[in-house]
Amino acid sequence: MEERIDFSRDNQIVRLWVLSTIVYGFAGLLYGLLVALQLVVPEMNLAPYFTFGRMRPIHTNGIIFGMIFSSIFATMYYSFPRLLKTPMWNHALSHAHFWLYQLTLVGAVISYHLGYSQSREYAELEWPLDVLVAIWWVILSINFFMTLVIRKEKHIYVAIWFFISTIVTIAMLYIVNNAFIPTGLFKSYSVYAGTTDANIQWWYGHNAVAFVLTTPILGMMYYYLPKHTKLPIFSHRISIVHFWSLIFVYIWAGPHHLLYSPVPDWAQTLGMTFSIILLAPSWGGMINGFLTLTQAKEKLRTDATLKFLLVAITFYGMSTFEGPMMSIRAVNQLSHDTDWVVGHVHSGALGWNAGMAFTALYYLVPRLWNARLHSEAWAETHFWLATVGLLLYVVTMWASGITEGLMWREIGDNGQLVNPNWITIVSQLTGLRWGRALGGLLFFSGFILMAVNLFITMSRKGEGFVETDLREGA
Amino acid sequence: MAHHDENLTWYEKWSHKIEEKGFTFTVLAFVAVAIGSLIEIVPFFTSDVVDEIELVKPYNAKELAGRDVYQAEGCFYCHTQMIRPFKWETDRFYGSAYSNEYQYSKAGEYVYDHPFLWGSKRIGPDLAHEAAANKSEQWQKDHLINPQKVVQDTIMPAYPHLYNEKNTVDVRQLKANMKGLRMLGVPYSDADIAAADELAGVTKGDALVAYLQKLGRDLKK
Numbered sequence: 001m002e003e004r005i006d007f008s009r010d011n012q013i014v015r016l017w018v019l020s021t022i023v024y025g026f027a028g029l030l031y032g033l034l035v036a037l038q039l040v041v042p043e044m045n046l047a048p049y050f051t052f053g054r055m056r057p058i059h060t061n062g063i064i065f066g067m068i069f070s071s072i073f074a075t076m077y078y079s080f081p082r083l084l085k086t087p088m089w090n091h092a093l094s095h096a097h098f099w100l101y102q103l104t105l106v107g108a109v110i111s112y113h114l115g116y117s118q119s120r121e122y123a124e125l126e127w128p129l130d131v132l133v134a135i136w137w138v139i140l141s142i143n144f145f146m147t148l149v150i151r152k153e154k155h156i157y158v159a160i161w162f163f164i165s166t167i168v169t170i171a172m173l174y175i176v177n178n179a180f181i182p183t184g185l186f187k188s189y190s191v192y193a194g195t196t197d198a199n200i201q202w203w204y205g206h207n208a209v210a211f212v213l214t215t216p217i218l219g220m221m222y223y224y225l226p227k228h229t230k231l232p233i234f235s236h237r238i239s240i241v242h243f244w245s246l247i248f249v250y251i252w253a254g255p256h257h258l259l260y261s262p263v264p265d266w267a268q269t270l271g272m273t274f275s276i277i278l279l280a281p282s283w284g285g286m287i288n289g290f291l292t293l294t295q296a297k298e299k300l301r302t303d304a305t306l307k308f309l310l311v312a313i314t315f316y317g318m319s320t321f322e323g324p325m326m327s328i329r330a331v332n333q334l335s336h337d338t339d340w341v342v343g344h345v346h347s348g349a350l351g352w353n354a355g356m357a358f359t360a361l362y363y364l365v366p367r368l369w370n371a372r373l374h375s376e377a378w379a380e381t382h383f384w385l386a387t388v389g390l391l392l393y394v395v396t397m398w399a400s401g402i403t404e405g406l407m408w409r410e411i412g413d414n415g416q417l418v419n420p421n422w423i424t425i426v427s428q429l430t431g432l433r434w435g436r437a438l439g440g441l442l443f444f445s446g447f448i449l450m451a452v453n454l455f456i457t458m459s460r461k462g463e464g465f466v467e468t469d470l471r472e473g474a
Numbered sequence: 475m476a477h478h479d480e481n482l483t484w485y486e487k488w489s490h491k492i493e494e495k496g497f498t499f500t501v502l503a504f505v506a507v508a509i510g511s512l513i514e515i516v517p518f519f520t521s522d523v524v525d526e527i528e529l530v531k532p533y534n535a536k537e538l539a540g541r542d543v544y545q546a547e548g549c550f551y552c553h554t555q556m557i558r559p560f561k562w563e564t565d566r567f568y569g570s571a572y573s574n575e576y577q578y579s580k581a582g583e584y585v586y587d588h589p590f591l592w593g594s595k596r597i598g599p600d601l602a603h604e605a606a607a608n609k610s611e612q613w614q615k616d617h618l619i620n621p622q623k624v625v626q627d628t629i630m631p632a633y634p635h636l637y638n639e640k641n642t643v644d645v646r647q648l649k650a651n652m653k654g655l656r657m658l659g660v661p662y663s664d665a666d667i668a669a670a671d672e673l674a675g676v677t678k679g680d681a682l683v684a685y686l687q688k689l690g691r692d693l694k695k
Contacts (some may be wrong), residue, residue, distance in 0.1 A: 009519075038631070042628070043631045045631030047631060047632060049632065051547065052548070052552065053547045053548025053552070056548060056695070057551075117545060117548065118545075118589065119589055145496070145500070151496075156493050156494065156496060156499060159645055161493075161503070165506075172504070172511070181524070181654045183647070183653070183654035185645060187542070187651060189658065190589035191658055192588070193586060193588050194581060194584025195523060196519075200517045200518075235664075237483065247505040250507075251506075251507045255514065255561045256563055260558040262584070264523050266518075267517075274510070337554055337595055337596040338595075341594065341595065366504060408563075409562040411561065417565050419564055423627050426597075426627070426628070426629060427627055
């Protein structure tokens with residue numbers, strides 16, 4: 001008879017990551033709402049500590065490295081023991097990872113408010129915090145790979161493939177991009193300069209999208225989707241082909257951030273070409289997800305976890321179509337540096353990433369606290385607030401981005417700029433930017449509703465959770 | 475798990491083998507991401523990707539102090555520093571102050587930029603050639619202290635604290651910064667670094683304005 005594996009100590013860590021996901025989700029969205037409002041009400045900038053320039057990185061880092069990372073780690077610590085049929089190798093390391101991570105995030109919030117920043121997007125942390133990140137990444141890696149070594153299940157499941165590529169690639173990106181020379185306790189300079197720095201930073205920046213916001217999220221999809229629906233993934237062939245092609249192709253895409261810049265043309269063209277190719281492996285993942293999900297489509301109406309899987313996969317498909325289009329030079333001419341880019345990022349971050357984080361939360365909380373979800377109706381409301389808020393956000397940013405892009409470039413019959421005054425253009429965008437803030441507010445309201453729903457569920461710990469069978473006709 | 479199905483494709487057979495080998499799988503996943511990385515990054519160190527422009531000089535002590543303020547305040551989140559080679563960009567960003575060759579951004583302009591500050595979102599105007607806007611120090615100062623008073627309807631935040639007389643350049647840190655940058659190849663002489671001593675009591679706002687007035691200055695006609 002098979003020995004029963006004790007997951008209780010691993011569950012303890014997952015519960016902490018679940019709480020961490022909710023806390024940073026709240027903070028990250030709140031800062032997002034505030035910076036959105038600062039762009040229409042400049043009086044909301046309170047120098048020195050509360051200006052747009054200091055708060056934007058708290059918003060972006062809070063969502064990406066706070067909420068999304070926490071939901072990824074929750075899934076890793078939940079799925080590794082179950083997929084590898086052994087508890088995590090070392091629980092002390094699991095705890096060390098969690099608490100050092102918390103120290104990093106709190107340090108990030110404080111240091112950004114104080115104006116300590118390496119000034120490279122998504123890599124703003126000053127060097128002492130970078131060292132801290134490196135330490136917990138090594139801890140996570142050791143713990144994970146040792147668990148892989150002692151595993152009782154010979155076969156390594158697809159979700160784990162994506163997590164492996166994440167752990168390995170983030171290490172490479174982080175080390176190369178954070179080559180700095182410290183000149184004080186909170187000051188350092190990148191060893192690279194100008195175009196070289198730009199090339200390396202966007203190799204890192206775009207692959208943060210790839211290996212923080214895509215591969216581990218696909219790992220989450222490949223875990224929760226079949227576990228929750230009790231249905232096998234539609235095609236293992238697609239899994240194989242899209243996994244290897246995705247990680248191979250993604251890494252080249254960075255220079256699409258630098259089209260028409262002084263970075264050499266060959267690099268720009270490689271970046272653009274691989275970005276277009278990337279559509280295929282990205283949609284491989286989307287198709288595999290959709291074709292699995294549709295086998296349980298009747299249950300979409302009644303099940304919160306499934307609903308957010310649907311949001312996540314839909315927006316994954318949407319943003320991985322939009323991204324390659326924006327990488328084409330002719331389109332990029334118009335979209336570069338505009339609000340369109342911001343809209344694109346949010347359809348990925350709020351749709352695909354937050355959608356998957358919510359999937360994880362609705363899946364994990366009832367199971368880990370052993371209580372039925374307090375209210376499916378609230379979850380339904382959350383779904384609509386999130387979806388409508390997100391669409392309002394994305395659509396207003398499309399309109400705003402295309403408007404400013406067109407106004408920047410408009411040349412009259414006399415050969416002169418039609419809008420030489422910058423403020424004319426900024427004023428034109430005000431209404432749309434209010435629309436964006438409203439979209440963000442709706443999304444945030446939905447989040448709060450979810451948080452309350454989950455906290456009530458947690459407070460009923462031990463009342464009992466019964467898994468429902470979501471298969472069609474079941 | 476046994477997979478002996480004759481209908482399996484070659485890549486499924488291959489995958490089934492490595493799906494059971496954690497180490498091999500990890501190594502291959504690393505190889506997959508290392509290939510593109512090497513091809514796109516190594517040439518930046520082994521070949522001349524930058525045509526140096528002799529006219530471009532490093533930031534002096536005051537300008538560098540201002541650049542540090544620019545970084546700390548996150549100015550680059552709203553102001554880009556990269557002018558693309560389009561008429562609508564060069565017309566808007568003071569192209570007429572430059573010879574044809576230098577109207578848009580060239581790699582040689584950024585050789586002393588650790589890190590680069592091109593930004594990714596142009597909420598305010600591009601500042602790569604801000605020197606050519608010919609705005610006075612006083613204009614810049616007034617604009618930083620109260621932007622709405624100088625430019626009606628602007629959404630720029632106010633930065634009055636930069637002119638607080640206690641908020642001055644940290645000379646010791648600045649000298650350490652210059653020494654650090656010298657190690658990275660910025661050609662600072664001992665005299666250049668010693669000049670930082672003269673900045674005791676200079677506000678961060680004044681340093682920031684010095685930096686803004688350096689942007690694009692060296693290549694102006």
